Every structure is written in C-alpha cells, then in structure tokens.
Amino acid sequence: MSISKNNHALYTRHEFKEFGGEFSATTYQIPKLKKGEVLIKVNFCGVCHSDVHIHEGYYGLGGEKKLSLLERGIKPPVTLGHEVVGTVVDVGNEEDSNLIDKQFLVYPWIGCGKCVDCLNDKENLCVTPASIGIFKPGGYAENLIIPSSRYLIDIEGLDAAHASMLACSGLTTYSAINKIMPVSNGDSVVVIGCGGLGQLAIRILSSMGVENIKAVDISEDKRELAALSGASETFDSADSEAVEKILFASDNRCAAVLDFVGNDQTVSLGLNVLKKGGELVIVGLHGGELKYPIPVIITKAISITGSYTGSLGELNELVTFAKKVDFFNIPVEMRNLDEAERSIFDLAQGNVKGRIILENN
Ligand SMILES: [Zn+2]
Ligand SMILES: [Zn+2]
Known part of the structure; x- marks a missing residue:
C-alpha cells in the first residue's frame, strides 16, 4: 500500500x-x-x-x-x-x-x-x-x-x-500503584475513594498479589463493591474513629495510601494512618490545602507524591x-x-x- x-x-x-x-x-x-x-x-x-x-x-x-x-x-x-x-x-x-x-x-x-x-x-x-x-x-x-x-x-x-x-483511567491508576510497589508481606495499602479509579486500583493490587487492601469510602454501596473487588476490609471515611480503626486493623503497618479523592480530609486521613517510611500518593483532584506538622513528616520519614497520568x-x-x-x-x-x-x-x-x-x- x-x-x-x-x-x-x-x-x-x-x-x-x-x-x-x-x-x-x-x-x-x-x-x-x-x-x-x-x-x-x-x-x-x-x-x-x-x-x-x-x-x-x-x-x-x-x-x-x-x-x-x-x-x-x-x-x-x-x-x-x-x-x-x-x-x-x-x-x-x-x-x-x-x-x-x-x-x-x-x-x-x-x-x-x-x-x-x-x-x-x-x-x-x-x-x-x-x-x-x-x-x-x-x-x-x-x-x-x-x-x-x-x-x-x-x-x-x-x-x-x-x-x-x-x-x-487505567494508566492513572497503574502509575499510582507503580509508585508504591513492591508492598512487603504483611503491610497494608489503603485505598481512599472507591469510585471508578479506586475500584480499579483494588482489582489491580489484588491481582498483583497484595493481600491487605483497606478501602475507605463514605458510601456503603461503594464499600460493598470494594470488598467484591478484593479489599480485605472497608472503612467509612465519615466515621470519626476511622484512623484508629484502620491503624488497628492494619496492625500499624500501612505502607502506602492511594488517595483518589484528594481533599483536606482524605489527605489528612492518609497521612495519619501511614507507618514510618510510608508513602501517600495523591491522585484525586478534589482540591483543598495541606496542613500538617512538618516535623512529623521528617520523623516518620513520610513521602507525599502527586501522580498524574x-x-x-x-x-x-x-x-x-x-x-x-x-x-x-x-x-x-x-x-x-x-x-x-x-x-x-x-x-x-x-x-x-x-x-x-x-x-x-
Ligand atoms: Zn481521562
Ligand atoms: Zn519534553
């Protein structure tokens, strides 16, 4: 031709x-x-x-x-x-x-x-x-x-x-996951926001063999879907004790948080559940401003990463x-x-x- x-x-x-x-x-x-x-x-x-x-x-x-x-x-x-x-x-x-x-x-x-x-x-x-x-x-x-x-x-x-x-949507989710891999055995990954990208993240993580996936969403329907997609446990972000419950359920071993919402509340929840050396990857564009004590970022050696496409x-x-x-x-x-x-x-x-x-x- x-x-x-x-x-x-x-x-x-x-x-x-x-x-x-x-x-x-x-x-x-x-x-x-x-x-x-x-x-x-x-x-x-x-x-x-x-x-x-x-x-x-x-x-x-x-x-x-x-x-x-x-x-x-x-x-x-x-x-x-x-x-x-x-x-x-x-x-x-x-x-x-x-x-x-x-x-x-x-x-x-x-x-x-x-x-x-x-x-x-x-x-x-x-x-x-x-x-x-x-x-x-x-x-x-x-x-x-x-x-x-x-x-x-x-x-x-x-x-x-x-x-x-x-x-x-596939690439955005995959690239965010890529930033936190590999996940050590026994460590947890927290997925905040269980809409389209969050569900996809849970399915990809679980097909990569990540076992401890904690899903967080305000909607009960989406939490149920998250459990079907492969989340090991789900949490209501509106629950005032959500942070404590996630820390307890993960045995204080949240190595990574993928935030598909990206507002003041979700980012703060994400930072508060991370273990030392943990990584927060923000994907969602809901907006807001980050207020967090800087010394804690240093002493816990936390990374905060934005992920775009x-x-x-x-x-x-x-x-x-x-x-x-x-x-x-x-x-x-x-x-x-x-x-x-x-x-x-x-x-x-x-x-x-x-x-x-x-x-x-
Ligand atoms: Zn697009
Ligand atoms: Zn260029």
Missing part, C-alpha cells in the same frame, strides 16, 4: 470553539504527513470525566477556587478525546508502512519529545505538553494524526473498545498486564461519534452509569 494516499482528504472533528460552548462538526483537510507522523482512523474514543472539565475550561480547586485551563495554555477550538483506539491508514515514513491496517491504542500524554524528561520516558511530565485531546486535537473525530508510531500500542487479544480506557513505558506494561489478567470489567455504553456533545452533557449531569465510549463507524 502506498503512503500519503490520504493527502487533502476531508474528515470531521467534533470540537468546541469556546469553553462551555456548543460542539460543532467541523471539516478539516488531512495535511501531507510529516516524517514520522501516522494517520489513524479513530475506531473508539472513551469519554472521560476530565473532558467535562476541559470543556468547562477549569478544574475546581475546592470552594470557589478554580484552575483556569486557558492560563495553562489550552486554547479553543478543542477537539476532546484522549482515550483513542484506531487503525493506521497512512504513514509519513516508508518504514512504518507495515503498521497500515493494524489497530492500536494511542498513548495520549505526549510531550515535546526532546527535553530530558521526554527522553527519560516521563513525557507526561514535560513542561511543553502536546497531549492528545487537550493541547492537540483528540479522538472525538474521524481521523487523528499521531506525531510518531512509538505512541501506538499493540492491543491484539484485548477488547478494543474497552482497551481505550487503559490510556487514561503515567508514562509511555507504564502504558506498555499495563497493556501487557491486561492481556494476562482480566481486571478491566467496567460497564460501558457505546454511542456514535456524533453523540459526543450529548455524552459530555450527560456525564456533567451525572446521568451515566459506567463509561461512554464513542464509536466511529
């Missing part, structure tokens, strides 16, 4: 032209691919809760405080969609032509590709991000150009629609892991690509059970 056969063909992106504004289906022309670039036809694109925030133009930081996305360099028009599975239809490099017609998961957290972080597989931490579906056009579109074939991950053997979610290497590891262990059984609702706007609206209203995945037929 010859390369660059798609030059000047037309395709549609479902984009918004101002934050909070309507989506419009806009036609673009496929440019001549630059060296190394890869053109894919989008097959599936997950609708992530962060897409709702990007559309709104800010992340809430607790109370009235907001983190403006315009100030962070995200400029409309924006084509959302960072959970993309697609088929390669064209390549800029002759040596990539063996990829044509094959289906891949796209690593979306792309950086500049040149700085020391990018060269050390920390592209998700690059100071000049080019993330797909945020800083660059994403998968709410018929086609997508990827800067290099190295961002394509083979998902053969996996359900392709499901695999799209590995790029964001994950690296290309970690996504490759996660996909390999997913091919061996079926931990990713999340209910999904398939919708057509042109229902992107309605999907964002429904998600913002809380009218969605499980995950929406857009399908480009």
